[in-house]
Amino acid sequence: MALEYSNIFDAITEDAAEASELQTRSDLMIAIRDIVNAKGWDQKQAAAAMGITQPRVSDLVNGRIEKFSIDKLMTCLYKIGFRFKPHYENEQLTMDVQIVTDNQRPSAMA
Template sequence: MRHVTKPEANLFAELGFNAEEARQYQAGSQALIGQTLELKQQLMDELASWIEAHHLRHAEAAEILRVTRPRVSDVVNKKTSKFTIDTLVEMLARIGKPVKLVVG
């Protein structure tokens, strides 16, 4: 037997949590996903700005960042789902822009 959860469904409700718990867990999960996306976008913005400021072609940036040219295109086009935060932090470190974390 195979079950597919629809994108708009509450996964926590489908896992058997009561309605209130499922709503709370879903809201918390969405908040964390939003925070992760925001962080990835900030890191990608920094990389894209650096590429633009140095007037680099994607192939040149790829060589410096030690990634493929399509990966540079993905950064510039903000394809957040294709990157982990770790990968973006490593790329920034390679160009002399170490990331510092501030927990607020």
């Protein structure tokens, strides 16, 4: 008998909402790792861009999912230039990804 899962996290929890959250965090971590790799950043450069420490970047790129919330991952994505924009229309939910330019981000100096 073969087990089949549409979400690998269904195998470790019976709570569908928890499995969905784990999958979302995993998807975001993979996307961030791919962006870091595409930009050719080392972990120190990635840390500076995302406003986190180098050990946290190591946790992120090595898939230590338990160390990151969806909120933190979304903040990291924003700091490296991406933002999700959900739209609901005609009973359909879609998600756009917007590129965030430096002039759209608030200045770090206040």
